Every structure is written in structure tokens, then in C-alpha cells.
Amino acid sequence: MPESLPRHLAVIMDGNGRWAKKRGMPRVMGHRKGVEVVKDIALYSAEVGISYLSLFAFSMENWKRPGDEVGFLMRLLDDYIERELETILSNNIRLTASGRMALLPEGTRKKLEAAIERSSSNGGMVLNLALSYGGRSEIIDVARRMAEEAKNGTLQPEDIDEEFFKSYLYNPEIPDVDLLIRTSGEMRISNFQLWRIAYSELYFTDKYWPDFSRADLDEAVQSFAGRERRFGKTTDQIDSPKSD
Template sequence: MATLPDPSRAGGAMPRHVAIIMDGNGRWAKARRLPRIAGHRQGVEAVRRVARAAREHGVEVLTLYAFSSENWRRPEDEVRDLMGLLRHFIRSELAELASENVRLRVIGDYSVFSPDLVELIDNAIARTAGNDGATLVIALNYGGQAEIVAATRRLAERVRGGVLSPDAIDDALFERELQTHDLPPLDLLIRTSGEQRLSNFLLWQAAYAELLFVDTLWPDFDGESLAAAIETFGRRQRRFGGL
């Protein structure tokens, strides 16, 4: 059986692992007659606020959907701007992450980014690898379906090589092939901007997560917004298929 969230933490408890689909940067900018990049810049500020607030609330893992595998379909100049903001965020926040004992993790295939950005990400991960406080996970060039397909291929190769029996494959074994295998189970998944879909984010991991869709655009999401989401989580009854 796959690892489920701890039922004893339900009912007024703090979620260990929170994930956020950060949506609404473009609409925030459009409403103010600003270019989309202005919305993305404010979105980075929201990341700073929320990451700090999550640590203050005692959230162990915060996973943020920063760049999906589908985001390559956006205009080239917008993708370039997003990559520039990612560089800026890592350079400006790395010292604080290190000093606050935060471990940085990345899920997704960021190897396709430019070599200098890949090196920057690798160095940031290495610098914080020994930290044992909160974990900040950034999803970059990530897609839930691709993650599941990749895990399936690895198991299929082991079966073909004769080192694994098909009968031995269960959900727990499959879960160990996912990029999140060493993280606590996902408790709460939030999407901002009023949209109500997962958009290919943490599809396996969200099986028993509490889902919360809020109207707030991501640049306006802050510590109080996170606190309200956590309070909503605490009021939910989580039975995980039981009574």
C-alpha cells in the first residue's frame, strides 16, 4: 500500500507537506494594465512571503509548481523572462535558505535548461543538501504524467532484466520510483486564481491530499492566505477510505 498521510494529524493539525499551484500572475498584471513579466515579478515576491510563512507555521515541506513541462508552449520572450526570474530568485534567496537551515530540492527535468542555469541550480541544491530543517521543493519542467511514465519505464526495465517479478509491483514499490519518494505524503494542495484543476501536478501524490481552490491571484497570496488555508485543512475530516 502506498504511504498515506498520518490520520492522527487530521482535525486541527498542521499539514506536514503543502503544495501550491501558483496561478494568476498574468491576470494580476492584466488587471493593472501591466506587462505579464510584472505579474511574474510579483509572483516571485509571493514565493518569498509564503515560503517564510510556511516555515513559521511549521510546515515541513513546501512544494511549488514553478514551471511545468507545458509552459514551453508560452511565447519565447515570456519563457526567457521566467528563466531570468528563476536565476534571480536562486541568487537572492540562497543565503537565506542556507542560514535558515532550509533544504532546496527540485523535481522535474531541469537538465534541459541553459548550462549556466543548470549549474546554478545544482550548486544551490548541493549547498543546502545537509540542511535538516524545512524543505523547499521547486517543480521545474515538471509534469505528473511524465513522472509516472518514467517510473513505469524503470520498473519495466527491471522486469525485463529479470531482477523484478511483475507480481512484486505494488503501489508502495511504484511510489519509491517517484521523485518525491523521500518526502512526507502530500497533505494539502492549493491552487490560486479560482481555477479548479491539477494541471498535471503531483497526480499520484495528490490521491489522498486535501484540495483547496482559492480565488486569490498568486501575487496577492501571502502569509495570512496560507494561514487561512491551513485552518481550512484543520477543519477537514480525513478518513483515507475508512470510517
């Protein structure tokens, strides 16, 4: 693992269903295998020193999937929280979630909220599960909150700048994404972290998520470490030492 780590790593975990279909299994078996990879990659990320790990676990669009698959995914989330909470706590990981939590089944939501509360004092890596999440939905939710405050007279147009807008995002303490990984060979963003990925480095791999390994993460981070991040500046500006 190179010394230049992304502070915030985000992953679009894609390909569970196709992984299973390729092996003649039901799609749900791919999701089950994918949860095992979540545990391993989360622990490894914490071990190597990544500060924030955001995993695209369930999108707003995923609610449109067949009801039995959605129900299975919610049960998988329940099982993950029950089985892995002690591991999360013992590894000093702080669990959080981003998305429209009110849409989750009540039992699942309460279990998730309890796990988040129990890990809230941990000071290690933040594991952010994007659940019932959409990048456009997040921005719409920000706009609605701002519109309500403007209606009440507590917000003026001149108050709004980038930092102010960011303070209304889900989990505003989480910084912009440095490296975004997508598995399965698809080369699109799929409505994930639209605000925070403005200057992210993008990494695409043909591996399905259930096949994604620690070595694959090392390769992605090695690619990130070799890139020049200019944020709109020129290479000369980046290379020039700051004047006193």
C-alpha cells in the same frame, strides 16, 4: 495558525499573468511579483512548522509559452537562486527540485544543482520546486525505469506495489501531499503531483498568486484543520479508540 498543520503543503501558484494584465502591466511583471510572494510564503511556512512545501513553478506545458516569456521565467529562476540562497541556508531550509531537469538551460540547471547541494545538510523545511514538471511525465518516467529494469531481469512484476512504485518517483523521500492550494479561481489540478495527491485536501482561492498573503495561507490551513480525513474509513472508525 492552527496546531493541525499539513505535513506536506503543495501550491499551484496561478494568476501571475492575469494579475499583471488587470493592472495594465506586461505579464512578466506578474511573474516578478510572484517570486516575491514565493520568498515570503516559503519563509512563513518554515516558520510555522510545515515540513515540506512543494511549489508548482514551471510545468512541462509551460515550455509551449512564447519564447520570450519562457526566457524571462528562466532568468527569474536564476535570480531567485542567486538572491535567496543565503536566506534559504540561514533559515535551515533544504532546497530540492522535481521534474525533467535536463530540459532546463544548462546554466540554470547547474546553478540549481549547486544550490541544492549547498542546502543538502539543512534539517528544516524542504522546499521542493516543481520545474519542468508534469504529473503524467513523472509517472511515465517511473514506468520507463521499471520497464528497463524488467528488460534487464532485475525487476519482476510481483515486486511492484504502491511502496515500490513510490520509490521511483522524483524525490521519493517526500511524502504524499496533505493540502493542495490553487490560487486564481481555477478549480483544476493541471497535471500536478498526480500520485501524491490521491488523498489530499483541496483548497481553491480566487486570489491571484501575487496577492496571496500569509493571512491567506492561515485561512487555507485553518480550513484543512477543520476537515475530517478518513482515507477510505468511516467516521466511526476514525473516532473509535484503538484496542490494546
